[in-house]
Amino acid sequence: MTLLPIEASLPALKEALRTRTNAVLVAPPGAGKTTRAPLALLDEPWMAGKRIVMLEPRRLAARSAARHMAASLGEPVGETVGFRVRLETRVGPKTRIEVVTEGVLTRLLQADPALEDVGLVIFDEFHERSLAADLGLALCLQSQALLREDLRLLVMSATLDAEPVAALLGDAPIVVSEGRPFPVETRYLERRAEGPIESRVAQTVREALVNDEGDILVFLPGAKEIRRVEMRLTEMGLGTEALRLCPLQGGLPLEAQDRAIAPSPPGVRKVVLATSIAETSLTVEGVRVVIDSGLMRVSRFSPRTGMTRLETVPVSRASADQRRGRAGRLGPGVCYRLWTQAEDLRLAPRGTPEILEADxxxxxxxxxxxxxxxxxxxxxxxxxxxxxxxxxxxxxxxxxxxxxxxxxxxxxxxxxxxxxxxxxxLHPRLARMILQAIPLGLGGIACDLAAILSERDFFRADGTLPEADLRLRLEALAALDTGDACGGAFGFTVDRAARRRILAEASALKREFGHTASVEKRFRASAGADVDACGLLLAFAFPDRIGQRRPDGRFLLRNGRGAAFAGSQPLNKSPYLVAAELDDQGTESRIFLAAPVELEELERHFEDQIEQEELVVWDRAGQAVRARRRERLGALVLGEGPFAGADPEAIRAALLSGIREEGLAILPWTKAARQLQERLQFMAYWEPGWPDVSDATLLAKQEEWLGPHLYGLKSRDDLQRLDLTAILRGSLPWEKARELDECAPTHMDVPSGRRIPIDYRAPESPVISVRLQEMFGQAKTPRICRGRAPLTIHLLSPAHRPVQVTQDLASFWRDAYFAVRKDLKGRYPKHYWPEDPASATATSRVRPDK
Structure with a gap:
């Protein structure tokens, strides 16, 4: 057995776990921690014959690690060493080491919180900070604290900042393996790359094939970029028997993944086009050259919208170093970084933990x-x-x-x-969809749909977006069960590899949910009829994304968000649909995958979630209160109509709202009502303790003074029956009403004997307008409000034109009258213009009665 760098650190690791229950192991890529540490710890005394469970972040890495460990023992997988991954389990009664992925550890914990037959749980490549690893560690820590004091936990990583993890594990000891990496020459771009990354990658591959030895590992952000680079390299004539192009990403069949990581035959070089799946755990045999695009694809969840989207982002410093290290595992190597040294300085130290950005x-x-x-x-x-x-x-x-x-x-x-x-x-959405479908006889198609939604879209269209209707995918999946890709029948190219993965996933789901082969066969025979249930099934999974068509062809989702198709789609005309895949860019999401659903289906299957809403609102157009009954599913109004017998209190509240919206002008303000309001404002100005009855205050406090009088009224016409004078006066206590009449009379008796109305529009200076001749004999300015408020007198000519405004009548008689008299006497010679107005007889006629 070849000695690996980790061997020197294994005694310290054994000692750490002998004396403590938790430990952290830090070792660089290639040190051998994944395959050597579990075997070294298997027969420690504290294990007492129990099992080791090791969590790997990826299925390919889990299978590869199990195979390597089993091979080192001279056994097949499933004996001492086995694995459990999605869709595949290779364990037996003698299995002592289980390499597991994704939610498998969580399933084990939920079934047996104490993990009675497990002595050690290992979290490998913990620096990737997957959601499953964080959750598994949190549950294991509680299990250890409450149920299993003897349970050991080991966190392993290549680039982990070990101190925080050690602190979380109760100040666990940290064991470090320095490793023996070979030197790697790092080459940067001289200037920032422009244009598609695929062109730059293909050119760099050709350059490395000429200038460097060994196999080449290319890091790309995703499957789309892998396909494009593979196509470009093929067009350049680089894909031959002597030069193999090997894609490597999690969605590929197992045999394709194995071919990419296996050693090249003698005389053959390979170019492995990989996602970040090849950063850790896996050893891609023969690699001496790494070409790093500097990009990775991450999933980002938005709590604001409840949606997840994939984003292509620059790699972190830790990831870049991991990728670079792949070139130095077998000997001196070369790493081409497709960014400049200046850009390199701006890389983030490490990636964001998935728990902070995931659904x-x-x-x-x-x-x-x-x-x-x-x-x-x-x-x-x-x-x-x-x-x-x-x-x-x-x-x-x-x-x-x-x-x-x-x-x-x-x-x-x-x-x-x-x-x-x-x-x-499964994701809770998909699990719920299948469980709801089974009693309806739609379990088979629900499993197919769940498998389709778990994979990337297997419809492709060059330069355009494929049709968004998911029913087409279900039909294609059923029709292509035994045929070729032949996507032309559906108007698009069908990705055969993706179809195979979907069919395998769907078959596994049907077995898991109790669907027999005969049930699946019957489903295939009736697939054309069943696909119409696609929208309903999606509604079970995505109840928050049920959409209702707006008049402009866009959609309102149940969660209140807007959504629309990027281009013209037949589904644009659907009254209702369910969006299975969309983004959350901007104020309105783009819909990529959806299916129509019938209103009757929503009413039948979501009856318990449909709210019966009675709306009593002010209708501005009709100037009346309208009572309507609505059926609402979240933000969607499924049905609406009028109803009688609305709560009188609700009608009154809606009428108050209408008055607030329209303003006080909607009320029947007579001259007397306005004067009463003005008199009250006058009192509030001159006397303490009087209420403010300005329009703004009346509008704000309408519930208090007006509300009790609105019962039985519904419209603007009904409001015209109100007597605002009586309402305002009735809001005053009796003593205040008496004081109002004494201090702010509606009229004033002038010397001529006539009653002249007082104008209170300016509360600081109330006004009377009276002909000058009617004030003869009035020596001083009249006052109101206990003599505190002088009246402003507008003195008029016999023709009722203003000739003087004064608040000092005595001064007017003494100083200004004679000039005014001269002018008026010339214009009105027949009228009475005495020499001494203060003692003259007032008259409302041309001359006083003799």
Missing amino acids: LAPLALELAAWGIADPAELRWLNAPPTAAFGQAWELLVQLGALTSDGGLGVTGAITAQGRRMAEAG
């Missing part, structure tokens, strides 16, 4: 099944964000997985359906 619905469901509603009850390296966890909890309530009385920080109950969803090992 937390699966985590929330696992915690609920564990009996926890508040993540703070567990120990985390990074706690789940409150907003994202709260939204995940709300989704689970909507999916029927949790009781509605649960909530963030409040212990809620997982339902029977929620527990079945958790046991399924």
